[in-house]
Amino acid sequence: xxxxxxxxxxxxxxxxxxxxxxxxxxxxxxxxxxxxxxxxxxxxxxxxxxxxxxxxxxxxxxxxxxxxxxxxxxxxxxxxxxxxxxxxxxxxxxxxxxxxxxxxxxxxxxxxxxxxxxxxxxxxxxxxxxxxxxxxxxxxxxxxxxxxxxxxxxxxxxxxxxxxxxxxxxxxxxxxxxxxxxxxxxxxxxxxxxxxxxxxxxxxxxxxxxxxxxxxxxxxxxxxxxxxxxxxxxxxxxxxxxxxxxxxxxxxxxxxxxxxxxxxxxxxxxxxxxxxxxxxxxxxxxxxx
Numbered sequence: 424x425x426x427x428x429x430x431x432x433x434x435x436x437x438x439x440x441x442x443x444x445x446x447x448x449x450x451x452x453x454x455x456x457x458x459x460x461x462x463x464x465x466x467x468x469x470x471x472x473x474x475x476x477x478x479x480x481x482x483x484x485x486x487x488x489x490x491x492x493x494x495x496x497x498x499x500x501x502x503x504x505x506x507x508x509x510x511x512x513x514x515x516x517x518x519x520x521x522x523x524x525x526x527x528x529x530x531x532x533x534x535x536x537x538x539x540x541x542x543x544x545x546x547x548x549x550x551x552x553x554x555x556x557x558x559x560x561x562x563x564x565x566x567x568x569x570x571x572x573x574x575x576x577x578x579x580x581x582x583x584x585x586x587x588x589x590x591x592x593x594x595x596x597x598x599x600x601x602x603x604x605x606x607x608x609x610x611x612x613x614x615x616x617x618x619x620x621x622x623x624x625x626x627x628x629x630x631x632x633x634x635x636x637x638x639x640x641x642x643x644x645x646x647x648x649x650x651x652x653x654x655x656x657x658x659x660x661x662x663x664x665x666x667x668x669x670x671x672x673x674x675x676x677x678x679x680x681x682x683x684x685x686x687x688x689x690x691x692x693x694x695x696x697x698x699x700x701x702x703x704x705x706x707x708x709x710x711x712x
Contacts, residue, residue, distance in 0.1 A: 434447045447480070448480070454479065455483075457526040457530035459526075460626070465611055465693075503638070510533060532554035534553075538648055540641065547707060563662050568631065578623075584614055597660075654671055658685050
């Protein structure tokens with residue numbers, strides 16, 4: 424599925440932290456989806472198309488500067504804690520009392536903070552290959568952080584965004600087969616975050632703000648989280664090795680299972696969506712309130 428079929432379900436609102444774009448499909452019990460860096464709500468397009476219905480509502484946020492959410496102001500808090508606050512504000516704005524929270528990549532770190540700070544709202548939590556305390560950002564991400572800190576991203580970003588072949592090479596970090604991603608989705612991923620110097624500068628602010636300290640700060644709350652938690656992990660991920668799935672489970676005692684997707688890379692919720700869908704819906708069905 425490309426981007427077009429979901430276009431009619433795009434929404435825009437403004438919370439205390441600023442404007443936010445999101446997909447809102449279906450009705451009923453609500454799942455909130457959080458993506459990571461360089462993707463956006465379209466990461467979940469296959470899963471949403473499969474599960475959204477008259478009894479299941481899917482809300483997929485675009486984080487600042489990604490997808491249809493404008494970049495945050497230069498003085499805004501774009502740390503993991505600040506990003507989590509934006510998710511919480513959207514949940515409150517939509518009047519969602521209980522949600523199933525689903526997240527991947529950097530969004531997984533954001534979701535951990537959301538769950539820690541709003542645990543009474545979380546019916547279930549599902550985390551797929553993501554940052555954890557002690558691996559935020561992953562050490563292999565260090566060259567990207569160095570480029571961002573050196574102020575080079577506003578020059579490098581637009582160059583990359585104008586060359587789809589290079590963008591696909593970057594996406595190969597998270598995709599086994601980046602050549603199969605529809606062109607319109609590649610464009611929707613890269614243009615908002617890298618297409619202009621200002622967009623790239625905003626992305627650099629998020630990258631340089633990434634810190635494991637934000638997760639350490641909510642360690643006690645995660646330890647007390649009662650929401651049944653499923654961890655789904657691709658074994659072929661360069662950034663998030665399998666040991667981090669075990670570390671994540673240890674930090675969240677409410678973890679009920681770790682499921683492995685052999686050979687999958689970070690963005691398997693898109694690329695291996697059917698496998699992820701089956702595990703996700705089984706988890707939801709096992710924990711109906």
